[in-house]
Amino acid sequence: MDKKIRVLVAKPGLDGHDRGAKVVACALRDAGMEVIYTGLHQTPEMIVQAAVEEDVDVVALSVLSGAHMTIFPKVRKLMKAQGLKDVLMTGGGIIPEEDIKKLSKLGVGRLFTPGAPLKDIVEYIRAALS
């Protein structure tokens, strides 16, 4: 059997809206992945440290607070500094299309907005890591 895909699901910043993060975590688990959930109110440093310690293949951030243009680039930068540049960074939240394009240029993977089917998220992660 293949090694299980390891995913860190993280809630950065001050936002407490964790419904999306938890539902996605359940879906990834049910799709056979190993999910590590950070819990709430994480700083970029805490997230990247957890990614290193847990040796994950994917870092998935959920941001609904409008702070995505600060948080995603910061986490991406710290990941690079920690030698995690090959770890897939993805996520979702209340993020306008225009910002998704900007983040994509920084090396952030696909970002999912409200209404995204869970199976798309699962398939995206599987395809990106295959």
Added chain:
Amino acid sequence: MSKIIYTKEDVANIDYQRDLGMPGEYPFTRGVYPDMYRGQVWTMRQFSGLGTAIDTNKRYKFLLAKGQTGLSVAFDLPTIMGYDSDHERAKGEVGKCGVAISSLADMETLFSGIPLDKVSTSMTINAPAGILLAFYIAMGEKQGVSSDKLRGTIQNDLLKEYIAQKSWIFPPKPSLRIITDIMAYCADRVPKWNTISISGYHIREAGSTALQELAFTVADGFAYVEAGIAAGLDVDTFAPRLSYFFNAHSNFFEEIAKYRAARRIWARHMKERYKAKDQRSWLLRFHTQTAGCTLTAQQQENNIVRTAYQALSAVLGGTQSLHTNSMDETLALPSEHAVTVALRTQQILANESGVTESVDPLGGSYYLEALTNQLEAGAEEYFEQINKIGGVVPAIEQGFFQKEIARSAYQYQQEIESRKRIVVGINEFVETDAPDIEILKIPATVERNQCARVKKLRAGRNNKAVKSALDAVRKSARDGSNLMPKFLDAARAYATLGEIIQVLREEFGEYKEPPTFW
């Protein structure tokens, strides 16, 4: 859940006087006032806050000019979490999902040109609620409006923060102490203020069912009543100022039944279990917001229609005030255009639809009465379960509510995935090239300007007075005396929100939730 047809068999056990009564009469199933909207239409209160206090003040004046009848402040996350705008943890979040308020100075700007004796204000603030209320009272003093004339609401519902919304600061015990301090202070000094808005909204948004929203919220209400009584307060001194806040979700009749059941449950428990004698203690008055989580990022204009039906359910359920969501809120804070359409939706309901003419027009419907009974019975079962665990706080500590909600949220999403539940534009009637609508952006200058403002305030005030006010807060936190007068003194001295909260963090500690997703 529903049967194909309901008949008189389904309501055979209803006794009109005992279970329904006239509107304005016990058990208030049909409404809290005899004439309801004939006497006064619900307050139209759009939850609103963006950028700096200057930006939001403009938005308030815009909304009032468009016919809004009450104000509702949305704070940004640093304010909600008790950080000043220039704190390290506030980076990137200032003014993003609400207005940044770090001190009395910001509050003065927020309400500049808005007389506090003419308007009622709701503030969605929880852990720092006492401090924001102190800013409001101090601002009233500057406008020459004494605290007994101030009308409004602070959300101040920490139990639902641990359960669903997750913007806590302190552990449950000191949180309940601050809340009872506020209840006692307001009963004496700010008698027209609603001291807690016991909130089901966030529980529902986090993924609960209608029944869970009803049961968990009213269970929280009971817990506040018990905390007040345990703090030595007479129930009738504070219970009349407790109000509720519910979600208006998509299942039209179930929502109406939920509001009716809530009124009946509250009246019965307040009278029979908590022995409240003042009739005002029995009244469940509530605000409603349409369900943000039902809005779709796809085909955004459809959200106007969803919101209108949800608003109608709130009105048919007898709400006292209402917020209607804007079509663009899955993407950003609402634009002026979008919020105007949302407000107009309420104005059309109030002025054109005729639903304000007769009180509880659906009362007596076999279906609705059966649903109301069913929700009440289901809620009572949950109350028993919560009691068995030992009450609301132990149930929070064991993750009971959190687990129930997470399970419902995942089930809801799976129903959408399997198309058991149809959402237009998501899993049916999908458009691939729907046009985008224009959305509001918060520029980066907001954070820079706001940080500069806070720094300037700290440099220009009497810092000796600030220190002694903060010392008084610390002393009060330790000796158990009422914190509110000390918050007020600190507010008057222009101590910042972050400074006051920091003292309390040091004294009370911070709450940590075990990270599980189930």
